[in-house]
Amino acid sequence: MRRDSTDSLPTPADTGQPAQVRRIFRLFRPYRGRLALVGGLVAASSLVGLASPFLLREMLDTAIPRHRTGLLTLLALGMIGAAVVNSVFGVLQTLISTTVGQRVMHDLRTAVYARLQSMPLAFFTRTRSGEIQSRIANDIGGMQSTVTSTATSLVSNLTSVVATIAAMLALDWRLTAVSLLLLPLFAWLSHRVGRERKRITSQRQKQLAAMATMVTESLSVSGILLGRTMGRADSLTARFTEESERLAGLEVRAGTAGRWRMSVIGIVMTAMPAVLYWSGGMALAFGGPGLSLGTLVAFVSLQQGLLRPTVSLLSTGVDIQSSLALFQRIFEYLDLPVEITEPERPVRLERIRGEVRFEQVEFSYDPEGSVPPTLTGIDLAVPAGGSLAVVGPTGSGKSTLSQLVPRLYDVTGGRVLIDGVDVRRLDFDSLSRAVGVVSQETYLFHASVADNLRFAKPEATDEEIRAAARAAQIHDHIDALPQGYDTLVGERGHRFSGGEKQRLAIARTILRNPPILILDEATSALDTRTEYAVQQAIDALSAGRTTITIAHRLSTIRDADQIVVLDAGRIAESGTHEQLLAQDGRYAALLRRDAQLATVG
Known part of the structure; x- marks a missing residue:
C-alpha cells in the first residue's frame, strides 16, 4: 500500500x-x-x-x-x-x-x-x-x-x-x-x-x-x-x-x-x-x-x-x-513546528577563532526513547586551527556528530560550543560564517559554474572565484571548457565527474572562507587517483582552519592532531595515529581491514 x-x-x-x-x-x-x-x-x-x-x-x-x-x-x-x-x-x-x-x-x-x-x-x-x-x-x-x-x-x-x-x-x-x-x-x-x-x-x-x-x-x-x-x-x-x-x-x-x-x-x-x-x-x-x-x-x-x-x-x-x-x-x-530556532537574544561572534568543544553530548533521532540514542557521552575539544578525525564502523554516529556543529540537528543532551558559546545561543549568521561543510554528496544547481561558486559568496568578484578554483585545483579544467566559468553544470552537476564536483564544492567552501571546516567522507566515493587530487585541494582548504574530518579511508587522516574511534555512539578510543597504533585496539583493526581491502582491490 x-x-x-x-x-x-x-x-x-x-x-x-x-x-x-x-x-x-x-x-x-x-x-x-x-x-x-x-x-x-x-x-x-x-x-x-x-x-x-x-x-x-x-x-x-x-x-x-x-x-x-x-x-x-x-x-x-x-x-x-x-x-x-x-x-x-x-x-x-x-x-x-x-x-x-x-x-x-x-x-x-x-x-x-x-x-x-x-x-x-x-x-x-x-x-x-x-x-x-x-x-x-x-x-x-x-x-x-x-x-x-x-x-x-x-x-x-x-x-x-x-x-x-x-x-x-x-x-x-x-x-x-x-x-x-x-x-x-x-x-x-x-x-x-x-x-x-x-x-x-x-x-x-x-x-x-x-x-x-x-x-x-x-x-x-x-x-x-x-x-x-x-x-x-x-x-x-x-x-x-x-x-x-x-x-x-x-x-x-x-x-x-x-x-x-x-x-x-x-x-x-x-x-x-x-x-x-x-x-x-x-x-x-x-x-x-x-x-x-x-x-x-x-x-x-x-x-x-x-x-x-x-x-x-x-x-x-x-x-x-x-x-x-x-x-x-x-x-x-x-503549522509545522520549527524545531531549530534562533534564540530571542542571540550571541553574535564578530571574530571567530574556531575552537570547537563537545560537552557530554547526547543525541537521539527519537527523543521519545523507542530507538536507542545515536550518540552518548561525547566529550571532545578541538582547539582553534586544530584537526580532529572521527572514524568508526557504519552506523556508529560519525556523520551525526559532524551535523551537530552547524545545527543541522540540535543535541538532546549536553552542549556543542564554538569559541565557548553554545551553538544554540548563536545567531544564524554567525553560525553559517563559522562552519563550512564538504560532504561526500556534492550538490550543484543547474546553473553556470560561476553561479554555483557565487552561491557561497554572492558579492564575489571574478578574480576571487578564479583564486578559489585555483586553490581547489579545478581552475585549469574550467578554463579549458568552451564557455569557461559560464558553462552550465547540468542537473545536479552531471556534466562533471565525481572528483571535479568535489573540487567545485571545495572551491565554493574556500570562497566562503569559514574558520571551521567539516569534511564528511569527502573522498570516500572517489578512486585512488582522483582522491589524491581532491585530497591536495582539501589540504589547501584545511590550512589554518579548525578541521573535523569524518573518514572512511583512514589513509587520509594519519596526520590529524587527534583521532577518535566511535563505536555504537560512544568514544571507544582517542589519540594520535601513533598512540592508537600502539594500543592495537579498534583503530589498529580498522587499519588492517583497510590494508586487506586495498590488497584485494
Whole structure:
C-alpha cells in the first residue's frame, strides 16, 4: 500500500471549518483598505444596476402611454449611462481585487517557502521532494481563483442579491415571496454539493502530489539512468499511466459532482419569470390591487437580474468549500513546528577563532526513547586551527556528530560550543560564517559554474572565484571548457565527474572562507587517483582552519592532531595515529581491514 508522506505531518489544533474560514480571512487583513474600496465599488455598481428596472417602469407606465418623448429620451439615456458606469466600476473592481488576490498568493508562497527553509534536516529525509513541490505549485496554484476572484465574486453577488431583493420588495412583496420561496432549499443543496467537492478536491491534490513525486524522481538524470540500466522504462511508463488514469477519474468526479443538483437550481430560477408573468397576469385579469403592467415587467427584470448573482453566489459557496481542502493542506505546512530556532537574544561572534568543544553530548533521532540514542557521552575539544578525525564502523554516529556543529540537528543532551558559546545561543549568521561543510554528496544547481561558486559568496568578484578554483585545483579544467566559468553544470552537476564536483564544492567552501571546516567522507566515493587530487585541494582548504574530518579511508587522516574511534555512539578510543597504533585496539583493526581491502582491490 502506498503511504502518503503527509501521514507524518502534525494535525493543526484548530482545524474546524469555521476556524479555517477565519484564518483565510486573516490572510486578507493587510489589504483591508483596498478591499474596502472594492466593497464600495461593488455597492455602487449594485445600486447603479438597480436603476435600470425602475427607469424601465417609468417608460412603460408614464413616458410611452402619455407620449412624453422628452422623458422617454432622458430615461433611455439614463439606462445607457447606468450601463457605462457599471462597466467602469466592474473594470476597477476586477483590477483591485486581482491585485489583492495575487498579493495574498505571494504571501502564501513565501510563507510556505520560508517555513520549509526553517525545517530541520529530518523533515526532508522523511518527506518526498515531489510532495513539497506539489504543495507550493499545485495547492497554492489551485487556490488562485479563490483568492483572486471568488472573494470579490462573493461580496459582489451577495450585495447584488440583497439590493435586488430590497428593490423587489419595494415593487411588490407578494411577487417577492413567490420568487424567494425555494431559496432555502437551493442553499441547502449547494452546501451538500460543496462538501462533496471538498472531499474530492482533497483526494485530487494528494494524487497530484503522487504524480509530481513520480515525475521528480523518475525523470531526473539519476532516475533516467536507473530506469534504463535496470530495464524499467516500460514499467515506469505503465505506472505513470495508472496514476494519470486515477487523476483523470478524480478530475471528472470533481467537475461533475453535484452538476445535476445545480442544474435543477438553474432550471427553476430560469423558469421563474414564466411563473411571475402567470401570477401577475392572473392578478391583473382579476383586478388585483396595486399592480400595473410596468411594475410587473420591472419586477420580472429585477428577478432575471437576481438569477445570475444567486446562481453565482451558490456556486461560489461550493467553490469556497472545495478550496478549503487546499487551504487545509497549505496550513498543515505553515503549522509545522520549527524545531531549530534562533534564540530571542542571540550571541553574535564578530571574530571567530574556531575552537570547537563537545560537552557530554547526547543525541537521539527519537527523543521519545523507542530507538536507542545515536550518540552518548561525547566529550571532545578541538582547539582553534586544530584537526580532529572521527572514524568508526557504519552506523556508529560519525556523520551525526559532524551535523551537530552547524545545527543541522540540535543535541538532546549536553552542549556543542564554538569559541565557548553554545551553538544554540548563536545567531544564524554567525553560525553559517563559522562552519563550512564538504560532504561526500556534492550538490550543484543547474546553473553556470560561476553561479554555483557565487552561491557561497554572492558579492564575489571574478578574480576571487578564479583564486578559489585555483586553490581547489579545478581552475585549469574550467578554463579549458568552451564557455569557461559560464558553462552550465547540468542537473545536479552531471556534466562533471565525481572528483571535479568535489573540487567545485571545495572551491565554493574556500570562497566562503569559514574558520571551521567539516569534511564528511569527502573522498570516500572517489578512486585512488582522483582522491589524491581532491585530497591536495582539501589540504589547501584545511590550512589554518579548525578541521573535523569524518573518514572512511583512514589513509587520509594519519596526520590529524587527534583521532577518535566511535563505536555504537560512544568514544571507544582517542589519540594520535601513533598512540592508537600502539594500543592495537579498534583503530589498529580498522587499519588492517583497510590494508586487506586495498590488497584485494
